[in-house]
Amino acid sequence: MRVGVLALQGAFREHIMTLEALGVAAVAVRKTEQLGGLNALIIPGGESTAIGKLMAAYGFYDAIRQQHGAGMAVWGTCAGAILMAERIIDALPDQQPLRLMDIDVRRNAYGRQVDSFEADLDFKHLSGGPFRGVFIRAPWIERVGPGVEVLAVHQGQIVAARGTGVMATTFHPELTGDPRVHRFFIDEVVGS
Ligand code: GLN
Numbered sequence: 001m002r003v004g005v006l007a008l009q010g011a012f013r014e015h016i017m018t019l020e021a022l023g024v025a026a027v028a029v030r031k032t033e034q035l036g037g038l039n040a041l042i043i044p045g046g047e048s049t050a051i052g053k054l055m056a057a058y059g060f061y062d063a064i065r066q067q068h069g070a071g072m073a074v075w076g077t078c079a080g081a082i083l084m085a086e087r088i089i090d091a092l093p094d095q096q097p098l099r100l101m102d103i104d105v106r107r108n109a110y111g112r113q114v115d116s117f118e119a120d121l122d123f124k125h126l127s128g129g130p131f132r133g134v135f136i137r138a139p140w141i142e143r144v145g146p147g148v149e150v151l152a153v154h155q156g157q158i159v160a161a162r163g164t165g166v167m168a169t170t171f172h173p174e175l176t177g178d179p180r181v182h183r184f185f186i187d188e189v190v191g192s
Pocket of ligand 1: 045046047048049107108138
């Protein structure tokens, strides 16, 4: 099992550390050639406009779509969830989603007043009690398509979901030191 973490901008190091703690080989992906042979790719949180610009500059849009079509699972956290979506609500004019997952995601959904917060989440299929969600200028998921399962809801808004070979979380599971969401992705989404 080899999992890549897109390492153009944002919180990629923490994902790599969490994967390594689980005994999973993790690769910091900076070039499209590194996608070959990966079972999965994590697109981290950060700034979706910056990550998207760098992805476009280095040819990642086509390369990620191609590898995903060949079986590479993809998980986006926060900015990564925005980039995976079918549609970005409140996108900047030149911001393009990868359209890997049948979800619509609203950027900066919580606005300025409560733009960052933590909350205990009831995350479906995880045992061991609530999962601490760290939300940083987070989006939420406003629509899920027919093949998408909702995994967590916070105050009426969808904050985690999965489909076949895809998962999106609008919070940052790599910042809590709790590896259960990473474990779930490896065991249940990769190869699905
Ligand atoms: N607000 C950021 C964006 O629009 C996402 C923040 C995050 O990834 N923590 O890309």
